[in-house]
Amino acid sequence: MNWQEVCEHPSLKDLPFKIELNEYGQVVMSPVKVYHSAFQGEIEHLLRSLLPNGKTLPECAIATPAGTKVTDVAWVSLERFQMIREEDECSIAPEICVEVISSSNSKREIREKMELYFSRGALECWTCDEHGNMSFHSREGQLEQSAIAPDFPARVDL
Secondary structure, three states, X not given: OOHHHHHHOHHHOOOOEEEEEOOOOOEEEEEOOHHHHHHHHXXXXXXXXXXXXXXXXXXXXXXXXXXXXXXXXXXXXXXXXXXXXXXXXXXXXOOEEEEEOOOOOOHHHHHHHHHHHHHOOOOEEEEEOOOOEEEEEXXXXXXXXXXXXXXXXXXXXX
């Protein structure tokens, strides 16, 4: 399958799962818990507040060499948004890609997803653990704080 087929398939609509494609075009589904959604909402709100000259994108699909990956929250500049706004999946990653860590995620999986986002042009990848602790990364490694949103808190409270 390709991402357009996934988006148009009637049996894949309104599922309580996060859907991605692997490098073989196979659908991969992950369950989402309430805390996961709550952190997504809070992170999106904070990004929108701190970086008003861009767009926040919840559940943003990104075309990668290993299939379509869906970052939990993304922030994209208005300039980059104009390049991707009509696409089914982003050919260029938003500048910030955020993953909310679930119990089903392994550290290896998250590292691989961040590398895939960087390969598609992301400038920073962030993670949020199950307690709301944030971790900020650039291509060069872990950052003390975001260079793009330096006022983003190190911990998100629900």
